Amino acid sequence: MMAEEKRKNVMPQKPDYGMELARIIRKCRGGEALREKLENYHENDIASVLEELSEEERQKLYSALDDERISEIFAYIEDDIDKYINELDPERAADIIETMDSADAADLLEELEEEKSDELKDLMEEEARQDIDLIQSYDEDTIGSRMTTNFVSIKKGYTIRQAMKALVEQAADNDNISTLYVTDDDGRFCGAIDLKDLIVARDYMELDSITASSYPYVYADEKTTDCIENLKDYSEDSIPVLDNENRIIGAITSQNIVEAVDEEMGEDYAKLAGLTAEEDLDEPFRESIKKRLPWLVLLLFLGLVVSTVVGMFETVVSQITLVVCFQSLILDMAGNAGTQSLAVTIRVLMDENISRKQERSLVLKEMKVGLCNGLILGLLSFFMAGFYIMIAKAKTPFFSFAVSGCIGVSLAAAMVISSAVGTYVPIFFKKIHVDPAVASGPLITTVNDLAAVAAYYGIVWILLINILSLVE
Numbered sequence: 001m002m003a004e005e006k007r008k009n010v011m012p013q014k015p016d017y018g019m020e021l022a023r024i025i026r027k028c029r030g031g032e033a034l035r036e037k038l039e040n041y042h043e044n045d046i047a048s049v050l051e052e053l054s055e056e057e058r059q060k061l062y063s064a065l066d067d068e069r070i071s072e073i074f075a076y077i078e079d080d081i082d083k084y085i086n087e088l089d090p091e092r093a094a095d096i097i098e099t100m101d102s103a104d105a106a107d108l109l110e111e112l113e114e115e116k117s118d119e120l121k122d123l124m125e126e127e128a129r130q131d132i133d134l135i136q137s138y139d140e141d142t143i144g145s146r147m148t149t150n151f152v153s154i155k156k157g158y159t160i161r162q163a164m165k166a167l168v169e170q171a172a173d174n175d176n177i178s179t180l181y182v183t184d185d186d187g188r189f190c191g192a193i194d195l196k197d198l199i200v201a202r203d204y205m206e207l208d209s210i211t212a213s214s215y216p217y218v219y220a221d222e223k224t225t226d227c228i229e230n231l232k233d234y235s236e237d238s239i240p241v242l243d244n245e246n247r248i249i250g251a252i253t254s255q256n257i258v259e260a261v262d263e264e265m266g267e268d269y270a271k272l273a274g275l276t277a278e279e280d281l282d283e284p285f286r287e288s289i290k291k292r293l294p295w296l297v298l299l300l301f302l303g304l305v306v307s308t309v310v311g312m313f314e315t316v317v318s319q320i321t322l323v324v325c326f327q328s329l330i331l332d333m334a335g336n337a338g339t340q341s342l343a344v345t346i347r348v349l350m351d352e353n354i355s356r357k358q359e360r361s362l363v364l365k366e367m368k369v370g371l372c373n374g375l376i377l378g379l380l381s382f383f384m385a386g387f388y389i390m391i392a393k394a395k396t397p398f399f400s401f402a403v404s405g406c407i408g409v410s411l412a413a414a415m416v417i418s419s420a421v422g423t424y425v426p427i428f429f430k431k432i433h434v435d436p437a438v439a440s441g442p443l444i445t446t447v448n449d450l451a452a453v454a455a456y457y458g459i460v461w462i463l464l465i466n467i468l469s470l471v472e
Contacts, residue, residue, distance in 0.1 A: 017042075024037050025057055026057060031063070038065070043073045058084070058087060062088060067098075068099050075101065081112075082113070094124050097128075098128040103147060138220055138221070141223055141224055142223060143220055143221075147252050149250050150174050151248070152170045152174050152177050153181045154183070154193065155183060155185070156211075157207070160203050160205055180194075189248045191211040193212070217240045218230075218231065218239060218240075218242070219241070302443075302450070303449075309457075320465070322389065322403060326407050327456065329411070330456045331414075331453070335448050337448075338448040341369075342426060345426045363423045366419045370416045370420070375412050377412075378408035378412040399470060402468055406463050407456075409463075413455045414451065414455050417448070
């Protein structure tokens with residue numbers, strides 16, 4: 001019975017498609033035979049194995065597959081795409097890029113040297129070149145730079161039969177057909193139709209009856225960070241992108257949205273570390289220093305302020321040196337509480353519609369959470385530190401638990417302050433139009449250190465020295 005349960009819990013081994021594909025490409029002579037063998041494999045798997053192949057083996061692959069299949073494979077390549085493009089004849093490379101989705105083609109050309117990119121664009125058909133130029137004309141932080149020109153549009157006033165005919169004509173060149181966009185004679189966006197609704201519609205029905213006139217849209221010049229949350233909330237396969245005159249010029253797909261969210265998360269993670277942008281393995285040494293140094297210099301001065309505050313309590317430390325042992329405990333726990341509140345606040349602030357009342361509620365809630373956690377951890381610290389001092393340091397029970405009581409109270413106070421700082425500081429930066437993610441991470445850590453040190457040694461000075469008159 002146990003053996004049977006054990007077998008049920010064993011995860012089946014997935015096949016290694018990379019090894020299979022490498023073996024097929026190397027053993028097969030090419031041509032029709034190789035094309036047939038690769039039909040059942042996903043383009044992403046083929047793209048992942050290209051690096052393991054020799055140039056001769058890749059040339060065999062290029063010869064066996066048509067431009068459309070190669071373009072789909074290239075769309076999944078993130079690094080060293082220039083190496084594979086340079087292995088192709090320029091005219092073949094241009095034909096392949098021309099076959100790609102316009103957004104993927106624009107991204108690919110951005111990875112190439114300017115001279116090579118211009119050469120390939122000159123070899124493309126005018127329509128494909130215009131689509132790529134349109135996407136590249138927008139700043140990289142706007143929706144327009146992420147859109148695709150791959151969409152199907154239908155004129156307002158068409159009959160159901162005419163709409164079906166327009167769909168069939170455009171579907172040959174556009175695979176983004178799950179949502180159809182309705183435009184007027186001037187190309188202005190009027191609404192959207194779900195493909196399923198068009199398929200089941202009867203000839204006698206009006207096109208307006210199945211058109212969603214209040215369908216969501218975005219403008220090409222909008223910042224990605226400003227509308228990414230709304231795009232996620234709609235959960236549509238694609239959303240139209242309009243110019244400033246409400247003419248539809250493209251669409252942003254669910255895949256574009258996922259990529260944008262992934263990039264935003266990476267950038268926010270970098271910002272929380274005090275960097276201005278994400279770093280990667282290929283980034284120049286000087287660029288990495290340039291990103292990190294400004295904040296580190298600022299934090300150096302703030303760190304000197306913390307050291308100065310510690311120096312102000314030199315008399316406290318000289319009378320009860322034992323308290324220094326627990327300084328890192330207070331600082332670490334305060335830092336942890338502040339970081340948790342910061343993470344929650346940054347996530348909430350992504351909603352552009354948050355009100356002042358909600359902001360105040362968030363600050364109060366985080367302070368309450370910090371207080372409750374601080375009281376629990378302070379109580380644990382009171383007993384654990386008290387017994388530790390009494391046993392390991394051979395102090396009297398009164399002295400031991402007096403010191404541990406200060407540790408517990410300081411811990412609770414520091415966690416409340418840190419939670420408030422971790423919540424209020426990013427809210428403040430947002431109000432003065434400074435990116436809270438950039439400004440908050442390292443700054444809050446240092447501010448929390450300052451507050452925790454002042455609270456800890458201040459409480460020790462008041463309770464242990466002035467009230468209880470304890471000295472070692």
